[in-house]
Amino acid sequence: MTAATLITPGPDREHIVEGDNPLGLEGIEFIEYATAKPQALGQVLETMGFKPVARHRSREVLLYRQGGLNVIVNAHAKGSPLSDKPLISAVALRVRDAATAYRRALDRGAWGVPTHVEVMELNIPAIHGVGTSRIYFVDRHQQFSIYDVDFTPIPGVDPHPPATAGLHFFGIVQYIGNDRSEDWTEFYRELLGFQPLPPEQRFGILPKGRILRSPCPPASRFYIQLIEPEAGVLDVEDDEGLHRIGLGSADVLATVAELSRRGVEFVSSPSVQTSERGALSKTWLGSVSFEIVHDARG
Structure with a gap:
């Protein structure tokens, strides 16, 4: 073995290789509709098999669920009037680590969405999607979920209704x-x-x-x-x-x-x-x- 061989640098042990799943995506956590007519949209969702299972603690927001499907109906106006026609306003993606996924997305050119968190609310990182929509990153979706903090269960309702x-x-x-x-x-x-x-x-x-x-x-x-x-x-x-x-x-x-x-x-x-x-x-x-x-x- 020569001296040159001894000093030849090996691979960087901290080198990060971009994999096929760089953000650690693990599926969809929820899809959100924004609407000025939440009751009408709720009736549509119930016809499709969803059940209202929880209310947001401080905003006019309802969580509908069936099986592993979570749909949020958001009627909380944030400075601009909501449309009577419901719009898909956000998609929340499950990730291994929300902060890491958010930082990586910003590093690759995403536009971050400023958050305005109220008392007793989670800070869920988000980037801008198509139009006015948002893409959220959620890493609390197993034993502990985002709904445990931000939502109050509706009394007498099965929190996990089966999927149609x-x-x-x-x-x-x-x-x-x-x-x-x-x-x-x-x-x-x-x-x-x-x-x-x-x-x-x-x-x-x-x-x-x-x-x-x-x-x-x-x-x-x-x-x-x-x-x-x-x-x-x-x-x-x-x-x-x-x-x-x-x-x-x-x-x-x-x-x-x-x-x-x-x-x-x-x-x-x-x-x-x-x-x-x-x-x-x-x-x-x-x-x-x-x-x-x-x-x-x-």
Whole structure:
């Protein structure tokens, strides 16, 4: 062994290698709607099988749940009037460490959202998403959750109602402006580690746009579908936003039958038909719809 060999530097023991899941994403914790008509939206959610299980301690906010699905209805105006049409205003992502995920996202170019935490409220870090939406990072989702601090259980209500036909989060559909697919693909890839699927890999009954796969473990993986305007439509970049929620089901037809018994109507047209691959609910309140997608994980 020569002296030169002795002094040759080895690998840096503290070198951080970027993995396939740089933020440690572990699925969706909740999806939030903002609306000036929370009761009307609540009725829609209950028709879909959700139950109101908790109220925020200091704000006009309700938590609806079924199985592992958490949906927050936020009617707390923050300086600007809320729309009568409910809008998906936030997505909370489960991560291993919220502070670390937030710092890394900022380092990669994300815009942080200033927080205004009231007494007895958690400080949940967030970055700006599409339009006026936010992306939250939550690391309290196992034995101890964010709802234990910020929410009060509704008396007499089962805090963990079962999911209708095994429904679970599958993904989110995002409407984007003309020729913006590459921009949004890079946004989700650079900040959160999403990867685009091959064009031939499709889900459900609306095979449009580009589908991005989250870097989560398979059991908690979800998808974002980016949809540009139809050809010939004027630029609608100002209307970019999160459009609807995709819910996974191991048996779409059985799920549709159960939801139909609850009063949910599904779209039936020459281009959209309920099948084993998926189904699309009719739109409530001018903006709320749900897509059921076949997913064996259910």
